[in-house]
Amino acid sequence: MSSKVFLGLDIGGTYIKIVAKQGKEIVKDKEYTEEVKDSTERLLDKIVEIIKRYDPDRVGIAVAGLYDIKEEKITDAPNLKVLQGVPLKEIIERKAGVSVVIQNDATLAAYGEYIYGAGKGSNILICLTLGTGLGGGAVINGKPLIGVSGSAMEIGHITVQIDGLPCHCGRRGCLEAYVSSYGLERIFFINTSEYRTSFEIINLANEGKKEAIETIEEFSRYLSIGLMNIAHLFNPDRIILSGGIIENYPLIEELVYSDLRHLAFPLPFRDLEIKRGSLGEFSGAFGALALAENLAL
Numbered sequence: 001m002s003s004k005v006f007l008g009l010d011i012g013g014t015y016i017k018i019v020a021k022q023g024k025e026i027v028k029d030k031e032y033t034e035e036v037k038d039s040t041e042r043l044l045d046k047i048v049e050i051i052k053r054y055d056p057d058r059v060g061i062a063v064a065g066l067y068d069i070k071e072e073k074i075t076d077a078p079n080l081k082v083l084q085g086v087p088l089k090e091i092i093e094r095k096a097g098v099s100v101v102i103q104n105d106a107t108l109a110a111y112g113e114y115i116y117g118a119g120k121g122s123n124i125l126i127c128l129t130l131g132t133g134l135g136g137g138a139v140i141n142g143k144p145l146i147g148v149s150g151s152a153m154e155i156g157h158i159t160v161q162i163d164g165l166p167c168h169c170g171r172r173g174c175l176e177a178y179v180s181s182y183g184l185e186r187i188f189f190i191n192t193s194e195y196r197t198s199f200e201i202i203n204l205a206n207e208g209k210k211e212a213i214e215t216i217e218e219f220s221r222y223l224s225i226g227l228m229n230i231a232h233l234f235n236p237d238r239i240i241l242s243g244g245i246i247e248n249y250p251l252i253e254e255l256v257y258s259d260l261r262h263l264a265f266p267l268p269f270r271d272l273e274i275k276r277g278s279l280g281e282f283s284g285a286f287g288a289l290a291l292a293e294n295l296a297l
């Protein structure tokens with residue numbers, strides 16, 4: 001007798017990440033979406049094609065955007081505009097003939113780390129994904145915090161500076177306006193009048209270039225303020241930081257930990273652990289897999 005197959009997909013602007021599980025066996029893969037990402041129909045066809053290839057019993061899908069759990073559609077997807085307003089669940093279930101569960105990618109990244117990664121065993125877990133934007137997710141006593149509508153934990157869009165730098169969401173002074181790849185690039189530009197990509201800035205810092213190190217220190221101070229707010233609101237036992245910036249410059253973890261010692265109340269600081277994620281770019285797909293396995297029973 002063969003065991004059930006579960007599939008987790010993370011649909012982003014550049015790749016669809018795939019994690020499939022049968023019994024104890026897990027396989028990972030990713031597919032480039034560049035050629036189909038500008039057409040709703042072709043992107044949907046691609047998703048359906050992937051699902052059919054694995055022939056799963058249930059599919060979990062992580063999407064880069066706000067997912068309305070009542071209307072069952074994506075309402076805001078700045079990095080995946082072709083899926084905005086699309087009733088993804090209904091269409092994919094019909095075309096692929098399989099049950100589908102959908103959630104926001106950052107929420108599922110947290111759930112993925114909780115079930116399969118660096119968040120195992122945590123009671124109140126917060127996960128921040130530092131990439132093009134700043135995603136946030138929480139898992140409270142084993143359950144992802146989704147919110148009434150599906151939009152909980154938009155940590156990237158808490159205000160840390162009144163009338164601060166503009167954010168991609170249209171507001172000003174959001175945490176993401178500073179703590180993201182574009183935030184890092186902007187801080188460097190403000191300090192040096194020189195444009196460098198976030199990747200170049202991190203390389204320069206790793207080579208010991210003073211302006212780049214100072215830029216990362218400033219970036220880390222904003223991150224620390226965000227973490228302080230999280231510590232004061234949630235009193236978590238673990239905060240996981242993931243994404244390319246952290247992976248390529250792990251010192252950020254130490255910088256924010258020593259900042260927090262001074263910034264936060266001693267009580268929530270005492271029981272707080274800050275760790276790096278262990279699932280890398282597949283955290284959202286692992287969360288989608290876990291959602292398909294655990295939440296749709």
Ligand SMILES: [Zn+2]
Pocket residue numbers: 156157167168169170171174175176177
């Ligand atoms: Zn914002």
